[in-house]
Amino acid sequence: MSDKPLKVLLVEDNPGDARLIRELLAETRGAPFHLEHADRLSLGLERLAAAAVDVILLDLSLPDAQGLDTFVRTQARAPGVPIVVLTGADDDMLALEAVQSGAQDYLVKGTVDTNLLVRSLRHAVEREELTKRLHVVNELMRAAVSGLDIAGIFDRVSEQVRKLIDFDRLSIAVRPPDEDYVEVYAVAAEGRPLFDKGYRWPLHETAMGEVVLTGRPILRKNCPEESVYPHEFAVAKQHGIRSVMFVPLKSKGRVIGTVNLDSCQPARYSEQELKTAQEIANHLAVIVEHALLYEESKELATLQERSRLAHELHDALAQSFIGIILELDMAERMMRTDVGSARREVERARQMAHEGLEEARRSVLALRPAVLEKMSLYEAVTSEVEVLAGDGLTVNASVSGNPVPVTDEVATTLCRVAREAVANIRKHAKATRVDALLDYGDEALALTIADDGVGFDTYAEPSAGAGGFGLTSMHERAHAVGGEVQVESAAGGGTRVTVRIPFAGAPARRLEPQPGLGAQREGPPPIRVLLADDHAVVRQGICRALDEAPDIVVVAEAADGIEALAKTRALRPDVLVTDVRMPGLGGIDLVATL
Structure with a gap:
C-alpha cells in the first residue's frame, strides 16, 4: 500500500463513538488517515457524491437508516469503495449479513483498539484493490x-x-x-x-x-x-x-x-x-x-498442412483462454474468504497460459514435448504424474524391466497419455493415491496409471473407441503407433488406464483385465454428470469447477453431439451439461432427441 493518507468517511450518529474513532486513528503510526464524519446516512451519501474516499466506516443503526438497508444504499452509491461496518455487541448476525452482501469487514463497538481499527481499514482497502486487479486480469483474458x-x-x-x-x-x-x-x-x-x-x-x-x-x-x-x-x-x-x-x-x-x-x-x-x-x-x-x-x-x-495448422492453432489458443478465465472466476469467488488461495489461482491461470503457449509453439514446429528434450522417458512420465503431488495426492512412480530406446513417436505418445490420465484424475477422480508403472516387457512397452478415486461404471462404457472421461485422444494416439489402451474401473473403486505399445516385430496382444482396483468407498452416490462440448479446454475448465463439489462426479465427456447422445443412452447420467452449438448434433437437438 502507498504512503499517502487514506481518506476515511465515518458515518456514525453517536458523538462519543465518532470521537473515539478519531482519537484511535490519530494514534496510528506510518501512513496517516484523513477522517471525515457524517452523522446521518443522507449526509454521508452527499459526501460520497462530492468526492472520492478510500474506505467507509459505516454504522448500521442511524437516525435515517436501519439495518442491512443502510449498507445496501451506501454500496449502491459507492460500488467500488470498501466498506467496514460498525455494530453493537448484539448485532453479530446483522454484521455477517453485511459481509455476505459485500462488506469487507465488521467491527464491534466497545472492542476496537487502534491496531484492530487500522488493520481492518488497511486490509479492506487492500482486498478491494486485489479484487479490482482480479477483475481487470479476468477481462484482459476475455478480451484475448x-x-x-x-x-x-x-x-x-x-x-x-x-x-x-x-x-x-x-x-x-x-x-x-x-x-x-x-x-x-x-x-x-x-x-x-x-x-x-x-x-x-x-x-x-x-x-x-x-x-x-x-x-x-x-x-x-x-x-x-x-x-x-x-x-x-x-x-x-x-x-x-x-x-x-x-x-x-x-x-x-x-x-x-x-x-x-x-x-x-x-x-x-x-x-x-x-x-x-x-x-x-x-x-x-x-x-x-x-x-x-x-x-x-x-x-x-x-x-497446405501449415495452413490447416494455423487455423487449428487460432481456435486452440482462443479457447485455451476460456479455461484460464474459469480459473480466474474461481479466484474471484475466493477473494473475500481466502486471499492467499485466490492469488494462487491467478498464478495457476498464468502458468496454464505459459504452458499452453509452449505446447502450441511446439505444435507449430512439429516438435516432441519439451519434457523429453532433457529427460529420459521414465523421468518424463514421472514428472507428468508427480504434478498430482502438488494437489495433495500420494504419488508412487516406478519402472520395471530393462529400458531400451524407443522412437520419438512412442515416447511422445506415452507422455501425452500420461498427461491426459493425470488431467482426468484431477478433474474427476477425487482420488487420494496414484500409482504409475512403466514396464519394459519382452514384447511391448506398457504404461499403467491407477488411482483410488470414485471410478465409474465400465459396463456402460463402449468397449472400443473413446471411453468416458475424455479418453478419445488416448485411443487415437495409441492406435497411431500400433498400440492399444485399456480402461478398467469400478464405481467407488478407482480407475486403471494401461497403454501397451508392441516393440517393432513383436505380435500384438490384447490387454487382459487386472484385478484389484481398490476398496469400495462408502456414502451416498454422487450426482453423475455427462459434459458435452467440442472444445477440450472448455470441458477441462468446467470439470475443474465441478470438482469443487464433493457430491458431483463427471462420468463422461463428449466432443460432439453424436458422441454425447451415445454416451447419455449408455451411461444414463443424472445431469447432461451441453454446449448449444457442436459439430454433428447441437445441444438443443440433442436434448430433443433424448
Whole structure:
C-alpha cells in the first residue's frame, strides 16, 4: 500500500463513538488517515457524491437508516469503495449479513483498539484493490478470447488497464528476435498517438531499449527534465509529456518488449503504480506472446498442412483462454474468504497460459514435448504424474524391466497419455493415491496409471473407441503407433488406464483385465454428470469447477453431439451439461432427441 493518507468517511450518529474513532486513528503510526464524519446516512451519501474516499466506516443503526438497508444504499452509491461496518455487541448476525452482501469487514463497538481499527481499514482497502486487479486480469483474458489479432482487441485491453492506472497514451513495443530495435506493436491514445504501429526505436540509447536490455522498469516523474536520452527528451518536450513509465514485458524470464504509459501531468505515477503496471504487464506478456505466435503460424502457412495448422492453432489458443478465465472466476469467488488461495489461482491461470503457449509453439514446429528434450522417458512420465503431488495426492512412480530406446513417436505418445490420465484424475477422480508403472516387457512397452478415486461404471462404457472421461485422444494416439489402451474401473473403486505399445516385430496382444482396483468407498452416490462440448479446454475448465463439489462426479465427456447422445443412452447420467452449438448434433437437438 502507498504512503499517502487514506481518506476515511465515518458515518456514525453517536458523538462519543465518532470521537473515539478519531482519537484511535490519530494514534496510528506510518501512513496517516484523513477522517471525515457524517452523522446521518443522507449526509454521508452527499459526501460520497462530492468526492472520492478510500474506505467507509459505516454504522448500521442511524437516525435515517436501519439495518442491512443502510449498507445496501451506501454500496449502491459507492460500488467500488470498501466498506467496514460498525455494530453493537448484539448485532453479530446483522454484521455477517453485511459481509455476505459485500462488506469487507465488521467491527464491534466497545472492542476496537487502534491496531484492530487500522488493520481492518488497511486490509479492506487492500482486498478491494486485489479484487479490482482480479477483475481487470479476468477481462484482459476475455478480451484475448475474442481474437488473437492484438490490434483488434487492444481497445478493450486499454479500457481495462485504465481502471487501475490513468494515462494519456498506452503502447506496447516488441523486440523481434535478434534485432537491434523495438517496434511499436499496439497503441491506445486520447487523440492522435505519438507513433503509429510499426514505428521503430533503436535498442541502444533509448528508454525502451534500456528496459528490454536490463529487464528493469523506468519511472520518470518530471519530464523532460528527468529524460536521459536525447530522443526521449525531444519527444517529451515536443508533446508535453510530464510523467512516463516503461515496464518490461516478460515471458518465461525473457524480455520480449515493453508496456509504456505516459501522462501530461507531472508526478502522475508513483512507485506503487509502477508495481501495478508491472503486474499488468506480466499478464499482457502472455496475450502478446500468443498473438505473436499466431502471426508466426500464419507466416508458416505456405504449405497446405501449415495452413490447416494455423487455423487449428487460432481456435486452440482462443479457447485455451476460456479455461484460464474459469480459473480466474474461481479466484474471484475466493477473494473475500481466502486471499492467499485466490492469488494462487491467478498464478495457476498464468502458468496454464505459459504452458499452453509452449505446447502450441511446439505444435507449430512439429516438435516432441519439451519434457523429453532433457529427460529420459521414465523421468518424463514421472514428472507428468508427480504434478498430482502438488494437489495433495500420494504419488508412487516406478519402472520395471530393462529400458531400451524407443522412437520419438512412442515416447511422445506415452507422455501425452500420461498427461491426459493425470488431467482426468484431477478433474474427476477425487482420488487420494496414484500409482504409475512403466514396464519394459519382452514384447511391448506398457504404461499403467491407477488411482483410488470414485471410478465409474465400465459396463456402460463402449468397449472400443473413446471411453468416458475424455479418453478419445488416448485411443487415437495409441492406435497411431500400433498400440492399444485399456480402461478398467469400478464405481467407488478407482480407475486403471494401461497403454501397451508392441516393440517393432513383436505380435500384438490384447490387454487382459487386472484385478484389484481398490476398496469400495462408502456414502451416498454422487450426482453423475455427462459434459458435452467440442472444445477440450472448455470441458477441462468446467470439470475443474465441478470438482469443487464433493457430491458431483463427471462420468463422461463428449466432443460432439453424436458422441454425447451415445454416451447419455449408455451411461444414463443424472445431469447432461451441453454446449448449444457442436459439430454433428447441437445441444438443443440433442436434448430433443433424448
